[in-house]
Amino acid sequence: MTFPFRPLRAAAVAACALALAACARSPAPPPEPVNFIAEGRPEKLSDWRLLAASEGQLVLNQEVLPYTLNTPLFSDYAHKLRTVWMPKGVSAAYQADAAFDFPVGTIISKTFYYPRDGAGQAVLASDDKGDASRLDLKKVRLMETRLLVRRAEGWIALPYVWNAQQTEAVLQRTGEQIPLEMATPQGKQKFTYVVPNVNQCASCHVADLKSKKFEPLGLKARHINLGGQLEQLAAAGYLHGAPPSAQAPRNADWRDPKASIDARARAYLDINCAHCHNDKGTANTTALHLEIGAPANQHLGLCKPPVAAGAGTGGNSFGINPGKPDDSIFVFRLKSTETGVMMPELGRTTSHREGVELIRAWIGAMQESCN
Structure with missing residues (x-):
């Protein structure tokens, strides 16, 4: 009397297996969009939702655009992941010689990190290639992420320092000093990595001492005119008025x-x-x-x-x-x-x-x- 029911039970099991497989194949829900915070100084980098440490990697949120420089600024051999994001409907105005004129809502980030040596104990002294948009957290040490945020009243600088677990970065308005050991061709050397305070950030970013005009440093045509980056910014809706790369300074x-x-x-x-x-x-x-x-x-x-x-x-x-x-x-x-x-x-x-x-x-x- 039980035999007629066996095919039904087998069919039910097969249906459940197919349903579970379909669930396993379904894509993960998209991340929450970038969060532009118009006031205050959020304590955690994650509050902005620009980037996140996920499954052993540092990944960028959607529409957060990485970029690099022809010649980067030297910062104790640190590598830098540079990004820019803007809300929909606005874009920066191209300027040939100065920093682009960025709209309210712009968030520029620069994450400082070092490749680790084979033992994972020391950081490596090597050139900043600036071309990584997804970092393997087993192979790098995250140091800090600096934000430049364009609010209605002007730019604000916010330095966030990553914790030892590389899961979160916390605001350090007064800066930080982090002792490190660096592996160089001449041998290992100890040094102190210094995170600047917000006033020191301003001392470099003030473009006009008299007017106190504050502007980004790297996002100028001559610094980022490589690999079609001007066209990429335009295609993303982040830049208008730029000439073809061949006609821009480099x-x-x-x-x-x-x-x-x-x-x-x-x-x-x-x-x-x-x-x-x-x-x-x-x-x-x-x-x-x-x-x-x-x-x-x-x-x-x-x-x-x-x-x-x-x-x-x-x-x-x-x-x-x-x-x-x-x-x-x-x-x-x-x-x-x-x-x-x-x-x-x-x-x-x-x-x-x-x-x-x-x-x-x-x-x-x-x-x-x-x-």
Whole structure:
């Protein structure tokens, strides 16, 4: 009497199995959209929903667009995942020489991280490639994520420091100091990674000392004009008014051996130094103008005596002594890690060996004379 029911039971089991398989194949629900917070200072990075640590990876939310720079700013060999996001219906206005004019609602992020060595104990000193939009958290150490948020009253800077578990980053308005060990070709060295406070962020991002105008540093045509990024921003609805890439300014990649030594060195100084050293910046009293388009004269440092003598000169007479890099203040200050001497004075506690060698080679190739 039980046999007639066996096919029914088997069919029911098969139907349940098919239903479970269908459930397993169904896509996960989309993440909640990015959360633009118009007021206050949220304590957790996750409140913004820009990116998240999920299943062992750091992943970007939908419509959060990564970008990279031709020549990145040096920050103790840290790598950086750079992103931009804007609400629907608004976009940035293209400007050829200055930072793009971003609308209210824009969120720019920069996540600082290091590749780990094979043992997972030390971080690696290597070039910032800036091309990773999904990070394997077993292979990297997240340090901090800095946000620039364009609110109705202007830009606000917010530094978030990642916890040891790499699950969340917490706001640190007063900054942070994190001891690390770095594996370099010369061996392992201990150093302190410094997260800036919000006031230090402003000191670099103030483009005009008189008006206190605050602007992003990297999102300028000459820095991001590579790999079709201008077109990608336009296609995403994030940029309007941009010319074709071939007609937009473009800095050299400082690592590119095919570019001239002058183009590479000028690009390096432009991104690392020019945000302060220009005729409107916070270091305008030095009369050093290190933007890419500044003329190659005394304002660039050629045969230029220092504004004030002292430890910062290293006993050298000129910013750039053509043909004599080791008698030039530029090289001395770039090599230094001493507070009050080193340049740039913020954003690093180590010396960028490769960057110093680039500037040494550039000065060494100069034919002028200060005599």
